[in-house]
Amino acid sequence: MMKSLLIANRGEIACRVMRTARRMGIRTVAVYSDADAKALHVRSADEAVHIGPSPARESYLVGAKIIAAAKATGAEAIHPGYGFLSENAEFAQAVLDAGLIWVGPKPASITAMGLKDAAKARMIAAGVPVTPGYLGEDQSEARLQAEADAIGYPVLIKAVAGGGGKGMRRVEAAADFAEALASCRREAAASFGDDRVLIEKYILSPRHIEVQVFGDSHGNVVHLFERDCSLQRRHQKVIEEAPAPGMDEATREAVCSAAVRAAKAVDYEGAGTIEFIADASEGLRADRIWFMEMNTRLQVEHPVTEEITGVDLVEWQLRVASGEPLPRRQDELSINGWAMEARLYAEDPATGFLPSVGRLTRFMMPSHTRIDTGVEMHDAVSPFYDPMIAKVIASGRERGLALRNLKRALDQIMVWPVRTNQAFLGRLLRLEAFARGEVDTGLIERNVEILVTPRPITKADMGTALWSMEIVGDWESRANTIGPPGFRLNAAPQTEVLLIDDRGERHWASLNDPRGVSSDEVDGEIVTYVEGEARGLRLFRATGGAGGSASDGAILAPMPGKVIAVDVAAGDTVTKGQKLLVLEAMKMEHALTAPFDGIVAELSVTAGSQVQVEALLVRVEAADS
Structure with missing residues (x-):
């Protein structure tokens, strides 16, 4: 077993890998950019190395700097996490050439699955069903337009070297194709250095089903069952769960067996995910589930698989990379219970999900739930990287209990003043369709107005709010248990308070003494009510015309x-x-x-x-x- 490990990543995944490495007695080395000099993953490591300026292309994406850091600190192995260089075959080979252990699949396997057109051809040869589409070498706009027209709209344009929702556009009609293609190519070139695309038929009732696979250097490959990642916004996953709702045993066996065949077709080692698209118009059926792509790395949503199988996937990665066989055989793996994960992003749904940056004056997570995060209270959310700040993972004996536990956990999150999608997630979990397990990739889009639209306010609302602030008699005792110490209604201006709305959503807020505020001085939306008070305690926050909708033009x-x-x-x-x-x-x-x-x-x-x-x-x- 390796004795030291450099994590070539940042944020919550770097912290997550360090947690397992520490438990296994492995020394950890962090790398960091200027923006991350005081980050949690830096503070958590045994040693940390500065690798450059804040932009990722000048730090986390410079493989030579990372390898040099490993050499300088005596690290034996490099774990890439996800994103950044995790699926870069050239970097993986450079790590091996430097005499270091690469915690991931062989470079040849990354290459085989990294280009979506070649991967699909390989899957067809391996007997894995794939979606109809165009995978050809002719990348002229005219040829791509003609192929899309022949497939029939809607179609999906996808970057050949893509992943994580980048370089992907849905096109509803022929007239929209050229603009979508240009945007897709631009994003693909910026994200992956490769602007080639493929075209797929867009499934109208799609479910996103993926299977966790794991291989070792001794020829063993197993699956750890499926996850449902259908709740997506702009092709980015929002809530994931395992197992998939409505998955019967026969369909599970067919899909998971296909995933194992896919992994074996590229001689796969380490953790990987085989992603499938399912036409769920008649429920999940084995003959309507097709291969989409393989992610040759650990996935963001891997915790839900860990929760239902009792397996630490990072430990498996480290053991397999050290040359050990898989810790369990296929017949030793089983599903026990249900798990759900919600991604907490620093973004504001009310302004089109624009990212929110700044210092976390308040950042409090529930203690009874698994939280994977890369920040703590008083840390800063940087504009240079992905806005995800935490993953909230809840489990239970069955789906209903896991859902209730996730709702409760989200209700107890307290973040201020950086805005998050906390309320959006809470509303999403309370949709009747989701509660019934009727999920597909269009669920959020169909309900977006319900999920993001703030309530309007009136003069009468303001009057009621100010009156309620005066009459709630038990607020001081309530604050002693869930609010900042010493909070009183007659406190000085800019008091920081915790309020709970009628959906159970919790909010930290800073406000002036309400008795000194007139209705003419405040504009905004109703955001909170006090739990258990029929009269309600309401707080109003100002709203602005951020980025693109200013009334003065x-x-x-x-x-x-x-x-x-x-x-x-x-x-x-x-x-x-x-x-x-x-x-x-x-x-x-x-x-x-x-x-x-x-x-x-x-x-x-x-x-x-x-x-x-x-x-x-x-x-x-x-x-x-």
Whole structure:
């Protein structure tokens, strides 16, 4: 067994790997960028090495710096986590060439499954069913358009070298294809250095089913059953669970056996995931589940598999990388209970899920639930990396109990002032369709208004709110158990309070003494009620026109980022909702649109411009002004 390990990653996955390594007596080495100098994964490691500036392409994506750090610290092995260099075959080979242990599959296996067109051809040869589509070498726009037309809309454009929802676009009609293709290629080139794409038939009632597989260097391959990852937004997973709702034993056997065949076809070693798309219009059926791709790494959602199997997948990774056989045979693995995972993101659903950055003045997680995170109270959420700040994992004997436990855990999360998708997740779990297990990849999109729309407020609401603040008699004792120590209703301005709404969603808030606030001074939305009080204690927070919808026509950058496309010029006439430019930040593209019909009076940026938060990008004047 290795004695020392460098984790070539950051955030919660770096902390997660360190937790197992520490339990196994393995010394850990962290790497960090300028932005992460004081990060939790740095504080948690036995040793840490600075590898460059904050942008990932200058630090976490520079393989030579990571290998040099391993050599300098005497680390024997490198664990890539997920994202960054985890599926980079050249980096994996460089690690091996440097005489280090690579905690992952062989470079040849990564290459075989990394290019989606070649992977599908290999799966067809191995007898694994695949979705209809175009995998050809001709990448001309005309050929791709013709193939999409022949397949029939809707279709899905996917980056050949893609993953994690990047470089993927759904196209509803032929007229939309060219623009979607250009955007997809742009994102694919930026994320993977490869703008080639493939086209698939888009399944209208899709379920995203994936199977955890594991292989060793002795020729053994097993599966650890399936996960359902159908709850997605913009192809990014939001809530995952294991096992999959509605999966009967015969279908499970067919799908999991196909996954094992897929892994064996590339001589797979280590942890991997075979992803399938299912047409669930008539329930889960083996003849309507097709191979999509293989992720040759540990997945973000791996904890739900660990919860139902009792297996530590990171420990398995470290043992297999050290040359040991798999700890268990297939007949020694079984499903015990149910598990769900929710991804807590630093983003604001009310403003189109724009990422939120800043210092976590409050960051409190429930103690009775598994939490995988890379931050603690007073840490900062950086604009340079993925906005996920924690994974909340709950389990139970059956699905209903796991669901109740996850709801309870989410209700007890306290984050302030960085905005999160906590309330969005809580509402999602309370959808009747989800409670019944009727999930598909379109569930969020169909219910997005219910999930993100804030309630309007009235003058009467404000009056009731201020009156309620005066009459709730037990708030001081309540604060002693769930709020900041010493909270009183007559406290000084900028008191920090915890409030609980009628859905059980909890919110930390900082507000002035309400008795000194008039209804004319406050604008915003109802966000909270006191639990158990029929009268209700309400808090109002100000709302703003962030990034792209300012009433005066000034389009400001909602966060630091890079302008990757400008679709208008000064003097152009634009219509409300028309795309003006695209900003890339926190690993995602954000389209900023015209707030009303008018003329582009000022254009302050060009493609390639780096901008800071609230920088003026475009100013639109009303046509009649």
